[in-house]
Amino acid sequence: MTADDHVFYPWSVQGGPNPVAITGASGSWFWDENGKRYLDFSSQLVNVNIGHQHPDLIEAIVAQARELTTISPTVGNRARSELARLIVERAPGDLNRVLFTTGGAEAVEHAVRLARSFTGRTKMLAAYRSYHGGTGVAIGLTGEPRRWGAEPTNVDVVRFFGPYPYRSPWDTTTQEEETAAALKHLRQVIELEGPADIAGLILETVVGTNGVLVPPPGYLAGVRALCDEFGIVYIADEVMVGFGRVGEWFAVDAFGVAPDLITFAKGVNSGYVPLGGVVIAERIAQRYDRTLYPGGLTYAGHPLACAAGVASIAIFEREGILDHVRSVGADVLGKGLRELSARHPSVGEVRGLGFFWALELVRDPRTREPLIPFAAAGAAAEPMAVITAAAKERGLWPFNAGNRFQIAPPLTTSAEEIRTGLDIVDAVLEIADDYVETR
Structure with missing residues (x-):
């Protein structure tokens, strides 16, 4: 047993894969014990609004x-x-x-x-x-x-x-x-x-x-x-x-x-x-x-x-954070997500406001069949698990739930960091597109 074996994790199967061990964070980024960095597009649980480790x-x-x-x-x-x-x-x-x-x-x-x-x-x-x-x-x-x-x-x-x-x-x-x-x-x-x-x-x-x-x-x-x-x-x-x-x-x-x-x-x-x-x-x-x-x-x-x-x-x-969220949220994050949706048939809808957005992923954009069924678990939920894992592998930590790729970065995230994250989302959506039945 390791020391971590004594932690009982919330909303988790205790015998599942070990969680990522995080050792540090700054601004819109955090990193694990191996030095791998992640752009935090979830603000952890949509709570680190002001960014990590603000002095x-x-x-x-x-x-x-x-x-x-x-x-x-x-x-x-x-x-x-x-x-x-x-x-x-x-x-x-x-x-x-x-x-x-x-x-x-x-x-x-x-x-x-x-x-x-x-x-x-x-x-x-x-x-x-x-x-x-x-x-x-x-x-x-x-x-x-x-x-x-x-x-x-x-x-x-x-x-x-x-x-x-x-x-x-x-x-x-x-x-x-x-x-x-x-x-x-x-x-x-x-x-x-x-x-x-x-x-x-x-x-x-x-x-x-x-x-x-x-x-x-x-x-x-x-x-x-x-x-x-x-x-x-x-x-x-x-x-x-x-x-x-x-x-x-x-x-x-x-x-x-x-x-x-x-x-x-x-x-x-x-x-x-x-x-x-x-x-x-x-x-x-x-x-x-x-x-x-x-x-x-x-x-x-x-x-x-x-x-x-x-x-x-x-x-x-x-720091004018509210103005930053309004402007960057509309002109960079929202606009960028809509541009991605036009290129990816797996995106059924883009919706959001400020620094809070979701891409609803579908198998068929015409019928709006969700990428995974409601309350899917196990094999039925595998497509979203694959997509989430692909984002994390590329250094992006999203706030995914159900069939939605959800995005909620710290409110201090810069426009350039948002663009970096959107580039990763673009690559990950290529994987989502493979599940589209009409492609």
């Missing part, structure tokens, strides 16, 4: 450690208070308070608790194509197949179909039709389930692991209107897309809506120290000014994590 972020953590390493979340702390202020100043609508957690799944757990406590209702609405975390309530809300192995979850949840124009459940032909059909469907689900029993609706602003599904125009505004009509708390899950991923502090800003609660984690300090939280609308937060909030976590709002968050926001502004 200013490291120094902020070191400085905070010299001052105060840890303190109870029940007392005040300068770093925690400053980060809360910075977050709410950038949040939409009347979101004015922050409940800190140590990660995204816990943020979802507490958002649901807030919605239920505030409304006195129990049911939650969640989309089928979604992932909300691996803890009890969060995995119960999740719609994708990773939920299956955890069932029964005993979460009072009702699922609905979100918009997916490329594979529309309603066979629509335009984005406007898809929005109208998806909102009609959601209204029917609410009415059939009994609005008086529904506490909240949780929705990834841009669906992440399940396809980088950007909502069509008007959809999120329609969701907001339905929640207002029926007194349902609208929770925007921005654990993956918050803090710059699509070129906005919060992704909802790209769609002009303000939810009641926003869950965040990952990008708030790029995972340098674990941190998450819920941004809470003032009308909900006031409910607890004279009533006990039933929840908390020992390490919530840890000083080291919050100091990193404060430094991260300062770096974002000093």
Whole structure:
């Protein structure tokens, strides 16, 4: 046995191939124990937004450690208070308070608790194509197949179909039709389930692991209107897309809506120290000014994590990262992916925003048959395994899921580095093209 034999890896077959041993990283790159370098087109788990080993972020953590390493979340702390202020100043609508957690799944757990406590209702609405975390309530809300192995979850949840124009459940032909059909469907689900029993609706602003599904125009505004009509708390899950991923502090800003609660984690300090939280609308937060909030976590709002968050926001502004994501995301990454799609019949659709994109890979571009079946495993999933391995062999680390080649580089990645990555994607798509049945 080796020392690594004692690590139990998440979301993994423990007897499978040994994971790559990473020994260092810098900016948009990391390398293994053999010195092989990888261009990080996944930001690890879509969290290293500011890049690896940013010196200013490291120094902020070191400085905070010299001052105060840890303190109870029940007392005040300068770093925690400053980060809360910075977050709410950038949040939409009347979101004015922050409940800190140590990660995204816990943020979802507490958002649901807030919605239920505030409304006195129990049911939650969640989309089928979604992932909300691996803890009890969060995995119960999740719609994708990773939920299956955890069932029964005993979460009072009702699922609905979100918009997916490329594979529309309603066979629509335009984005406007898809929005109208998806909102009609959601209204029917609410009415059939009994609005008086529904506490909240949780929705990834841009669906992440399940396809980088950007909502069509008007959809999120329609969701907001339905929640207002029926007194349902609208929770925007921005654990993956918050803090710059699509070129906005919060992704909802790209769609002009303000939810009641926003869950965040990952990008708030790029995972340098674990941190998450819920941004809470003032009308909900006031409910607890004279009533006990039933929840908390020992390490919530840890000083080291919050100091990193404060430094991260300062770096974002000093380095113009949001503008960089908007411009390079549109003019280099998005444009480059669309150019690749025109050359490769295996690409059924390109979709994305900012530094968050997906290539939907197909066997037949006419029928849109996916490269691998839904929830494929073993031999059925082999084509995507081959493609992913080919990318890594060439020094590119993607964020692949299902039949999608997904791309989410650190937000500090340069235009030249993006072009380097796209050249590798181009070569890898040649392998994907070999699976196209009409070629």
